[in-house]
Amino acid sequence: MNLHGYLPSLLEGSLLTLGVALSSMVLAMLLGLLGALAKLSRWRVAKAVATVYTTLIRGVPDLLLMLLIFFGGQVLINNIALAMGHEDYIDINPFVAGVLTIGFIFGAYLTEAFRGAFLAVPPGQREAGLAFGMTPRQVAWRITFPQMFRHALPGLSNNWLVLIKSTAIVSVIGLHDLMTRGMQAAGNTREPFVFYTAVALIYLGFTSLSELLFSHLNKRLSIGVRRHSL
Amino acid sequence: MNLDAILENFPQYLQGAATTAELLAISLLIGLALAIPLAVLRTLPIPWLSRPIWFYTYVFRGTPMLVQLFLIYYGLAQFEWMQQSALWPLFSSAWFCACLTFVLNTGAYTTEIIAGSIRALPHGEIEAAKALGMSRWVMLRRIVLPSALRRSLPAYSNEVIFMLHGTSLASIVTLMDLTGVARSVNSTYYIPFEAFITAALFYFSFTLVLVGLFHKAEARWLKPLMPR
Numbered sequence: 001m002n003l004h005g006y007l008p009s010l011l012e013g014s015l016l017t018l019g020v021a022l023s024s025m026v027l028a029m030l031l032g033l034l035g036a037l038a039k040l041s042r043w044r045v046a047k048a049v050a051t052v053y054t055t056l057i058r059g060v061p062d063l064l065l066m067l068l069i070f071f072g073g074q075v076l077i078n079n080i081a082l083a084m085g086h087e088d089y090i091d092i093n094p095f096v097a098g099v100l101t102i103g104f105i106f107g108a109y110l111t112e113a114f115r116g117a118f119l120a121v122p123p124g125q126r127e128a129g130l131a132f133g134m135t136p137r138q139v140a141w142r143i144t145f146p147q148m149f150r151h152a153l154p155g156l157s158n159n160w161l162v163l164i165k166s167t168a169i170v171s172v173i174g175l176h177d178l179m180t181r182g183m184q185a186a187g188n189t190r191e192p193f194v195f196y197t198a199v200a201l202i203y204l205g206f207t208s209l210s211e212l213l214f215s216h217l218n219k220r221l222s223i224g225v226r227r228h229s230l
Numbered sequence: 231m232n233l234d235a236i237l238e239n240f241p242q243y244l245q246g247a248a249t250t251a252e253l254l255a256i257s258l259l260i261g262l263a264l265a266i267p268l269a270v271l272r273t274l275p276i277p278w279l280s281r282p283i284w285f286y287t288y289v290f291r292g293t294p295m296l297v298q299l300f301l302i303y304y305g306l307a308q309f310e311w312m313q314q315s316a317l318w319p320l321f322s323s324a325w326f327c328a329c330l331t332f333v334l335n336t337g338a339y340t341t342e343i344i345a346g347s348i349r350a351l352p353h354g355e356i357e358a359a360k361a362l363g364m365s366r367w368v369m370l371r372r373i374v375l376p377s378a379l380r381r382s383l384p385a386y387s388n389e390v391i392f393m394l395h396g397t398s399l400a401s402i403v404t405l406m407d408l409t410g411v412a413r414s415v416n417s418t419y420y421i422p423f424e425a426f427i428t429a430a431l432f433y434f435s436f437t438l439v440l441v442g443l444f445h446k447a448e449a450r451w452l453k454p455l456m457p458r
Contacts, residue, residue, distance in 0.1 A: 207293075
Protein backbone atom coordinates (compact mmCIF):
# COMPACT_ATOMS: atom_id res chain seq x y z
CA MET A 1 0.00 0.00 0.00
CA ASN A 2 1.59 3.27 -1.03
CA LEU A 3 -1.44 5.55 -0.62
CA HIS A 4 -2.36 5.84 -4.35
CA GLY A 5 1.24 6.78 -5.10
CA TYR A 6 1.21 9.73 -2.72
CA LEU A 7 3.56 8.19 -0.16
CA PRO A 8 6.74 9.72 -1.69
CA SER A 9 5.08 13.15 -1.69
CA LEU A 10 4.13 12.77 1.98
CA LEU A 11 7.66 11.70 2.87
CA GLU A 12 9.09 14.69 1.00
CA GLY A 13 6.72 16.91 2.96
CA SER A 14 7.88 15.26 6.20
CA LEU A 15 11.46 16.17 5.39
CA LEU A 16 10.46 19.79 4.85
CA THR A 17 8.49 19.78 8.12
CA LEU A 18 11.53 18.40 9.90
CA GLY A 19 13.68 21.06 8.23
CA VAL A 20 11.37 23.86 9.36
CA ALA A 21 11.24 22.41 12.88
CA LEU A 22 15.00 21.97 13.26
CA SER A 23 15.85 25.40 11.80
CA SER A 24 13.29 27.11 14.03
CA MET A 25 14.59 25.21 17.06
CA VAL A 26 18.14 26.44 16.41
CA LEU A 27 16.90 30.03 16.05
CA ALA A 28 14.72 29.63 19.15
CA MET A 29 17.63 28.32 21.21
CA LEU A 30 19.82 31.26 20.19
CA LEU A 31 17.06 33.75 21.00
CA GLY A 32 16.28 31.88 24.22
CA LEU A 33 19.90 32.03 25.41
CA LEU A 34 20.12 35.73 24.53
CA GLY A 35 16.79 36.38 26.23
CA ALA A 36 17.80 34.50 29.38
CA LEU A 37 21.13 36.33 29.60
CA ALA A 38 19.30 39.64 29.07
CA LYS A 39 16.78 38.82 31.78
CA LEU A 40 19.53 37.88 34.24
CA SER A 41 21.78 40.79 33.38
CA ARG A 42 22.10 43.94 35.48
CA TRP A 43 21.54 46.07 32.42
CA ARG A 44 18.02 47.44 32.82
CA VAL A 45 17.33 48.13 29.14
CA ALA A 46 18.18 44.54 28.14
CA LYS A 47 16.02 43.23 30.96
CA ALA A 48 13.08 45.38 29.88
CA VAL A 49 13.40 44.39 26.20
CA ALA A 50 13.50 40.69 27.11
CA THR A 51 10.49 41.03 29.41
CA VAL A 52 8.44 42.81 26.75
CA TYR A 53 9.47 40.16 24.19
CA THR A 54 8.43 37.16 26.31
CA THR A 55 5.22 38.78 27.56
CA LEU A 56 4.02 39.91 24.14
CA ILE A 57 4.84 36.69 22.30
CA ARG A 58 3.22 34.47 24.89
CA GLY A 59 0.02 36.54 24.76
CA VAL A 60 -0.69 36.11 21.05
CA PRO A 61 -1.55 32.97 19.02
CA ASP A 62 1.24 31.57 16.82
CA LEU A 63 -1.04 31.49 13.76
CA LEU A 64 -1.78 35.21 14.09
CA LEU A 65 1.92 36.04 14.52
CA MET A 66 2.75 34.01 11.46
CA LEU A 67 0.15 35.83 9.37
CA LEU A 68 1.44 39.16 10.69
CA ILE A 69 5.06 38.36 9.87
CA PHE A 70 4.25 36.85 6.46
CA PHE A 71 1.80 39.48 5.16
CA GLY A 72 3.21 42.38 7.16
CA GLY A 73 6.78 41.53 6.26
CA GLN A 74 5.79 41.44 2.60
CA VAL A 75 4.39 44.97 2.74
CA LEU A 76 7.32 46.25 4.79
CA ILE A 77 9.99 44.80 2.50
CA ASN A 78 8.30 46.09 -0.64
CA ASN A 79 7.88 49.56 0.85
CA ILE A 80 11.55 49.64 1.78
CA ALA A 81 12.54 48.34 -1.64
CA LEU A 82 10.37 50.95 -3.33
CA ALA A 83 11.88 53.71 -1.21
CA MET A 84 15.30 52.54 -2.34
CA GLY A 85 14.21 52.79 -5.96
CA HIS A 86 13.61 49.07 -6.51
CA GLU A 87 10.50 48.70 -8.71
CA ASP A 88 10.04 44.92 -8.87
CA TYR A 89 7.69 43.14 -6.50
CA ILE A 90 9.50 40.99 -3.93
CA ASP A 91 7.88 37.81 -2.60
CA ILE A 92 8.73 36.64 0.90
CA ASN A 93 9.93 33.07 0.97
CA PRO A 94 7.37 31.12 3.04
CA PHE A 95 10.12 28.87 4.43
CA VAL A 96 11.97 31.91 5.80
CA ALA A 97 8.76 33.46 7.14
CA GLY A 98 7.78 30.16 8.80
CA VAL A 99 11.17 29.58 10.42
CA LEU A 100 11.40 33.21 11.56
CA THR A 101 7.94 33.13 13.13
CA ILE A 102 8.25 29.79 14.87
CA GLY A 103 11.81 30.50 16.00
CA PHE A 104 10.76 33.91 17.29
CA ILE A 105 7.78 32.46 19.21
CA PHE A 106 9.64 29.58 20.81
CA GLY A 107 12.59 31.83 21.61
CA ALA A 108 10.26 33.47 24.12
CA TYR A 109 9.34 30.14 25.73
CA LEU A 110 12.96 28.98 25.77
CA THR A 111 14.01 32.26 27.42
CA GLU A 112 12.04 31.15 30.47
CA ALA A 113 13.44 27.61 30.31
CA PHE A 114 17.05 28.83 30.09
CA ARG A 115 16.52 31.47 32.75
CA GLY A 116 15.31 28.84 35.21
CA ALA A 117 18.20 26.56 34.25
CA PHE A 118 20.83 29.27 34.82
CA LEU A 119 19.34 29.98 38.23
CA ALA A 120 19.43 26.27 39.09
CA VAL A 121 23.24 26.14 38.86
CA PRO A 122 24.49 26.73 42.43
CA PRO A 123 26.39 30.07 42.65
CA GLY A 124 29.22 28.29 44.46
CA GLN A 125 30.14 26.54 41.19
CA ARG A 126 30.87 29.86 39.47
CA GLU A 127 32.70 31.21 42.49
CA ALA A 128 34.85 28.10 42.71
CA GLY A 129 35.78 28.49 39.03
CA LEU A 130 36.75 32.12 39.54
CA ALA A 131 38.72 31.19 42.66
CA PHE A 132 40.74 28.77 40.51
CA GLY A 133 41.78 31.74 38.42
CA MET A 134 39.58 30.97 35.39
CA THR A 135 38.49 33.94 33.34
CA PRO A 136 34.72 34.65 33.33
CA ARG A 137 34.57 33.29 29.77
CA GLN A 138 36.22 30.02 30.82
CA VAL A 139 33.83 29.74 33.76
CA ALA A 140 30.89 30.19 31.40
CA TRP A 141 32.10 27.59 28.88
CA ARG A 142 33.48 24.98 31.29
CA ILE A 143 31.28 25.32 34.37
CA THR A 144 28.01 27.19 33.95
CA PHE A 145 26.88 26.21 30.43
CA PRO A 146 27.31 22.43 30.71
CA GLN A 147 25.47 22.34 34.03
CA MET A 148 22.82 24.77 32.88
CA PHE A 149 22.12 22.59 29.87
CA ARG A 150 21.18 19.61 32.01
CA HIS A 151 18.67 21.70 33.95
CA ALA A 152 17.29 23.14 30.71
CA LEU A 153 16.70 19.73 29.13
CA PRO A 154 13.14 19.09 30.39
CA GLY A 155 12.09 22.55 29.17
CA LEU A 156 13.85 22.03 25.85
CA SER A 157 12.20 18.68 25.24
CA ASN A 158 8.71 19.97 26.12
CA ASN A 159 9.12 22.98 23.86
CA TRP A 160 10.50 20.89 21.01
CA LEU A 161 7.41 18.66 21.16
CA VAL A 162 5.12 21.69 21.03
CA LEU A 163 7.24 23.27 18.30
CA ILE A 164 7.19 20.32 15.93
CA LYS A 165 3.39 20.23 16.16
CA SER A 166 3.22 24.00 15.63
CA THR A 167 4.94 23.63 12.27
CA ALA A 168 1.64 22.32 10.86
CA ILE A 169 0.43 25.92 10.61
CA VAL A 170 3.09 26.87 8.04
CA SER A 171 0.77 25.17 5.55
CA VAL A 172 -1.42 28.29 5.88
CA ILE A 173 1.25 30.49 4.27
CA GLY A 174 1.75 28.09 1.38
CA LEU A 175 4.75 26.02 2.35
CA HIS A 176 4.69 22.50 0.87
CA ASP A 177 5.13 20.79 4.22
CA LEU A 178 3.66 17.49 5.40
CA MET A 179 0.28 19.08 6.14
CA THR A 180 0.01 20.71 2.69
CA ARG A 181 1.00 17.45 0.96
CA GLY A 182 -1.70 15.66 2.94
CA MET A 183 -4.27 18.29 1.93
CA GLN A 184 -3.33 17.98 -1.76
CA ALA A 185 -3.52 14.19 -1.70
CA ALA A 186 -6.82 14.29 0.20
CA GLY A 187 -8.29 16.65 -2.38
CA ASN A 188 -7.09 14.73 -5.41
CA THR A 189 -8.14 11.27 -4.24
CA ARG A 190 -11.24 12.32 -2.26
CA GLU A 191 -10.02 10.18 0.59
CA PRO A 192 -9.36 12.81 3.27
CA PHE A 193 -9.72 10.38 6.16
CA VAL A 194 -6.97 8.13 4.83
CA PHE A 195 -4.53 10.95 4.20
CA TYR A 196 -5.11 12.95 7.37
CA THR A 197 -4.69 9.72 9.33
CA ALA A 198 -1.41 9.13 7.52
CA VAL A 199 -0.26 12.68 8.32
CA ALA A 200 -1.27 12.23 11.97
CA LEU A 201 0.69 8.95 12.15
CA ILE A 202 3.82 10.58 10.74
CA TYR A 203 3.59 13.40 13.29
CA LEU A 204 3.01 10.81 16.03
CA GLY A 205 6.15 9.03 14.84
CA PHE A 206 8.14 12.28 15.07
CA THR A 207 6.94 13.09 18.57
CA SER A 208 7.39 9.54 19.86
CA LEU A 209 10.90 9.34 18.44
CA SER A 210 11.76 12.74 19.95
CA GLU A 211 10.59 11.59 23.36
CA LEU A 212 12.80 8.50 23.15
CA LEU A 213 15.79 10.59 22.09
CA PHE A 214 15.28 13.10 24.87
CA SER A 215 14.96 10.47 27.57
CA HIS A 216 18.21 8.95 26.30
CA LEU A 217 19.91 12.36 26.31
CA ASN A 218 18.59 13.01 29.80
CA LYS A 219 20.19 9.80 31.03
CA ARG A 220 23.49 10.74 29.40
CA LEU A 221 23.57 14.23 30.86
CA SER A 222 22.53 13.09 34.33
CA ILE A 223 25.41 10.66 34.74
CA GLY A 224 26.90 11.34 38.14
CA VAL A 225 23.80 13.05 39.51
CA ARG A 226 22.59 11.45 42.69
CA ARG A 227 18.99 10.26 42.48
CA HIS A 228 16.65 10.40 45.40
CA SER A 229 13.30 8.76 45.78
CA LEU A 230 10.54 9.37 48.27
CA MET B 231 -1.90 53.78 8.77
CA ASN B 232 -5.42 52.99 7.81
CA LEU B 233 -7.30 53.17 11.09
CA ASP B 234 -10.58 54.09 9.42
CA ALA B 235 -10.90 50.58 8.02
CA ILE B 236 -10.30 49.15 11.50
CA LEU B 237 -12.86 51.48 13.10
CA GLU B 238 -15.35 50.66 10.38
CA ASN B 239 -14.87 46.95 11.04
CA PHE B 240 -14.73 47.25 14.79
CA PRO B 241 -18.16 45.63 15.30
CA GLN B 242 -16.83 42.61 13.36
CA TYR B 243 -13.82 42.44 15.66
CA LEU B 244 -16.11 42.49 18.70
CA GLN B 245 -18.19 39.72 17.11
CA GLY B 246 -14.98 37.79 16.47
CA ALA B 247 -13.87 38.27 20.08
CA ALA B 248 -17.24 36.88 21.21
CA THR B 249 -16.81 33.84 18.93
CA THR B 250 -13.28 33.24 20.28
CA ALA B 251 -14.51 33.54 23.88
CA GLU B 252 -17.40 31.20 23.14
CA LEU B 253 -15.18 28.56 21.51
CA LEU B 254 -12.75 28.80 24.42
CA ALA B 255 -15.39 28.60 27.15
CA ILE B 256 -17.18 25.62 25.58
CA SER B 257 -13.99 23.63 24.97
CA LEU B 258 -12.57 24.35 28.42
CA LEU B 259 -15.76 23.53 30.32
CA ILE B 260 -16.54 20.27 28.51
CA GLY B 261 -12.84 19.38 28.32
CA LEU B 262 -12.43 19.76 32.07
CA ALA B 263 -15.61 17.79 32.77
CA LEU B 264 -14.21 15.01 30.58
CA ALA B 265 -10.71 15.18 32.05
CA ILE B 266 -11.55 14.83 35.77
CA PRO B 267 -13.11 11.33 35.61
CA LEU B 268 -10.57 10.22 32.99
CA ALA B 269 -7.68 11.37 35.20
CA VAL B 270 -9.05 9.36 38.14
CA LEU B 271 -9.50 6.25 35.99
CA ARG B 272 -6.04 6.77 34.48
CA THR B 273 -4.40 6.55 37.91
CA LEU B 274 -6.30 3.44 39.03
CA PRO B 275 -4.27 0.23 38.88
CA ILE B 276 -6.74 -1.35 36.41
CA PRO B 277 -4.98 -1.85 33.06
CA TRP B 278 -8.08 -2.31 30.87
CA LEU B 279 -9.28 1.10 32.08
CA SER B 280 -6.04 3.05 32.22
CA ARG B 281 -4.48 1.74 28.98
CA PRO B 282 -7.20 3.08 26.62
CA ILE B 283 -7.04 6.46 28.38
CA TRP B 284 -3.26 6.46 28.03
CA PHE B 285 -3.73 5.75 24.30
CA TYR B 286 -6.24 8.60 23.91
CA THR B 287 -3.94 11.16 25.55
CA TYR B 288 -0.90 9.78 23.68
CA VAL B 289 -2.55 10.26 20.29
CA PHE B 290 -4.06 13.67 21.00
CA ARG B 291 -0.91 15.05 22.62
CA GLY B 292 1.35 13.60 19.94
CA THR B 293 -0.32 15.11 16.87
CA PRO B 294 -0.96 18.75 15.82
CA MET B 295 -4.40 20.10 16.65
CA LEU B 296 -4.71 21.29 13.04
CA VAL B 297 -4.43 17.68 11.82
CA GLN B 298 -7.04 16.59 14.37
CA LEU B 299 -9.37 19.35 13.19
CA PHE B 300 -8.97 18.35 9.52
CA LEU B 301 -9.43 14.69 10.36
CA ILE B 302 -12.74 15.39 12.11
CA TYR B 303 -14.07 18.12 9.78
CA TYR B 304 -12.90 16.91 6.34
CA GLY B 305 -11.86 13.34 7.11
CA LEU B 306 -15.14 11.94 8.42
CA ALA B 307 -17.00 13.30 5.38
CA GLN B 308 -15.24 10.65 3.28
CA PHE B 309 -17.59 7.98 4.57
CA GLU B 310 -20.96 7.40 2.96
CA TRP B 311 -22.47 6.14 6.21
CA MET B 312 -21.39 9.31 7.97
CA GLN B 313 -23.14 11.50 5.41
CA GLN B 314 -26.32 9.48 5.81
CA SER B 315 -26.27 9.24 9.58
CA ALA B 316 -28.45 11.30 11.91
CA LEU B 317 -25.27 13.00 13.20
CA TRP B 318 -24.35 14.46 9.81
CA PRO B 319 -25.90 17.91 10.44
CA LEU B 320 -23.53 18.19 13.40
CA PHE B 321 -20.42 16.88 11.67
CA SER B 322 -20.95 18.99 8.58
CA SER B 323 -20.83 22.15 10.70
CA ALA B 324 -17.40 23.74 11.06
CA TRP B 325 -18.40 25.20 14.42
CA PHE B 326 -19.32 21.81 15.89
CA CYS B 327 -16.19 20.12 14.52
CA ALA B 328 -13.96 22.89 15.87
CA CYS B 329 -15.55 22.59 19.33
CA LEU B 330 -15.28 18.80 19.28
CA THR B 331 -11.59 18.95 18.29
CA PHE B 332 -10.80 21.54 20.95
CA VAL B 333 -12.67 19.55 23.62
CA LEU B 334 -10.88 16.31 22.80
CA ASN B 335 -7.51 18.07 22.60
CA THR B 336 -7.71 20.04 25.84
CA GLY B 337 -9.34 17.01 27.47
CA ALA B 338 -6.23 14.94 26.71
CA TYR B 339 -3.78 17.53 28.06
CA THR B 340 -5.91 18.24 31.15
CA THR B 341 -6.28 14.52 31.90
CA GLU B 342 -2.51 14.17 32.06
CA ILE B 343 -2.13 17.34 34.17
CA ILE B 344 -4.66 16.16 36.77
CA ALA B 345 -3.44 12.56 36.70
CA GLY B 346 0.07 13.89 37.37
CA SER B 347 -1.17 15.85 40.38
CA ILE B 348 -3.03 12.83 41.73
CA ARG B 349 0.11 10.71 41.48
CA ALA B 350 2.20 13.43 43.14
CA LEU B 351 -0.21 13.83 46.05
CA PRO B 352 1.58 13.77 49.42
CA HIS B 353 1.38 10.23 50.73
CA GLY B 354 0.31 11.44 54.17
CA GLU B 355 -2.96 12.88 52.87
CA ILE B 356 -4.09 9.50 51.54
CA GLU B 357 -2.84 7.70 54.64
CA ALA B 358 -4.73 10.06 56.94
CA ALA B 359 -7.93 9.59 54.93
CA LYS B 360 -7.57 5.81 55.11
CA ALA B 361 -6.82 5.98 58.82
CA LEU B 362 -10.08 7.87 59.30
CA GLY B 363 -11.86 4.95 57.66
CA MET B 364 -13.01 6.78 54.54
CA SER B 365 -14.24 4.67 51.66
CA ARG B 366 -12.56 5.06 48.27
CA TRP B 367 -15.35 7.26 46.93
CA VAL B 368 -15.48 9.53 50.00
CA MET B 369 -11.69 9.81 49.98
CA LEU B 370 -11.76 10.75 46.28
CA ARG B 371 -14.45 13.38 46.78
CA ARG B 372 -13.15 14.95 49.98
CA ILE B 373 -9.38 14.52 49.85
CA VAL B 374 -7.90 13.44 46.53
CA LEU B 375 -9.78 15.65 44.05
CA PRO B 376 -9.83 18.89 46.06
CA SER B 377 -6.12 18.57 46.71
CA ALA B 378 -5.13 17.42 43.20
CA LEU B 379 -7.24 20.06 41.41
CA ARG B 380 -5.67 22.86 43.48
CA ARG B 381 -2.20 21.57 42.73
CA SER B 382 -3.06 21.41 39.02
CA LEU B 383 -3.81 25.14 38.86
CA PRO B 384 -0.37 26.39 37.68
CA ALA B 385 -0.09 23.79 34.88
CA TYR B 386 -3.75 24.22 33.96
CA SER B 387 -3.38 27.97 33.59
CA ASN B 388 -0.74 27.32 30.91
CA GLU B 389 -3.08 24.90 29.17
CA VAL B 390 -5.86 27.51 29.17
CA ILE B 391 -3.56 30.08 27.52
CA PHE B 392 -2.49 27.48 24.93
CA MET B 393 -6.14 26.72 24.26
CA LEU B 394 -6.87 30.43 23.75
CA HIS B 395 -4.12 30.46 21.12
CA GLY B 396 -5.41 27.19 19.69
CA THR B 397 -8.88 28.56 19.01
CA SER B 398 -7.29 30.68 16.25
CA LEU B 399 -7.17 27.47 14.16
CA ALA B 400 -10.95 27.80 13.83
CA SER B 401 -10.28 30.52 11.25
CA ILE B 402 -8.72 27.90 8.96
CA VAL B 403 -12.05 26.07 8.72
CA THR B 404 -13.79 29.34 7.78
CA LEU B 405 -15.08 30.35 11.24
CA MET B 406 -15.12 34.08 11.94
CA ASP B 407 -13.24 34.20 15.22
CA LEU B 408 -10.76 37.02 15.98
CA THR B 409 -8.15 35.61 13.58
CA GLY B 410 -10.83 34.97 10.95
CA VAL B 411 -12.02 38.58 11.10
CA ALA B 412 -8.43 39.85 10.92
CA ARG B 413 -7.77 37.70 7.86
CA SER B 414 -10.89 38.91 6.10
CA VAL B 415 -10.11 42.58 6.90
CA ASN B 416 -6.57 42.07 5.59
CA SER B 417 -7.73 40.49 2.35
CA THR B 418 -10.33 43.22 1.77
CA TYR B 419 -8.14 46.28 2.45
CA TYR B 420 -4.65 44.76 2.24
CA ILE B 421 -3.57 46.29 5.57
CA PRO B 422 -1.77 43.41 7.35
CA PHE B 423 -0.27 45.43 10.20
CA GLU B 424 -3.46 47.18 11.23
CA ALA B 425 -5.65 44.11 10.76
CA PHE B 426 -3.51 41.56 12.61
CA ILE B 427 -2.23 43.86 15.36
CA THR B 428 -5.81 44.81 16.27
CA ALA B 429 -6.62 41.11 16.70
CA ALA B 430 -3.36 40.61 18.62
CA LEU B 431 -4.39 43.35 21.07
CA PHE B 432 -7.66 41.52 21.71
CA TYR B 433 -5.86 38.21 22.30
CA PHE B 434 -3.37 39.96 24.54
CA SER B 435 -6.07 41.44 26.75
CA PHE B 436 -7.78 38.02 26.92
CA THR B 437 -4.47 36.53 28.05
CA LEU B 438 -4.00 39.22 30.70
CA VAL B 439 -7.50 38.65 32.08
CA LEU B 440 -7.01 34.88 32.21
CA VAL B 441 -3.58 35.17 33.87
CA GLY B 442 -5.09 37.58 36.42
CA LEU B 443 -7.95 35.18 37.17
CA PHE B 444 -5.57 32.28 37.70
CA HIS B 445 -3.39 34.39 40.00
CA LYS B 446 -6.47 35.06 42.12
CA ALA B 447 -7.49 31.39 42.04
CA GLU B 448 -4.02 30.27 43.10
CA ALA B 449 -3.89 32.81 45.92
CA ARG B 450 -7.23 31.57 47.17
CA TRP B 451 -6.99 27.80 46.70
CA LEU B 452 -3.35 26.84 46.27
CA LYS B 453 -1.38 29.15 48.59
CA PRO B 454 -2.97 27.80 51.82
CA LEU B 455 -1.69 24.32 50.88
CA MET B 456 1.90 25.43 50.42
CA PRO B 457 4.52 25.29 53.20
CA ARG B 458 5.15 28.68 54.77
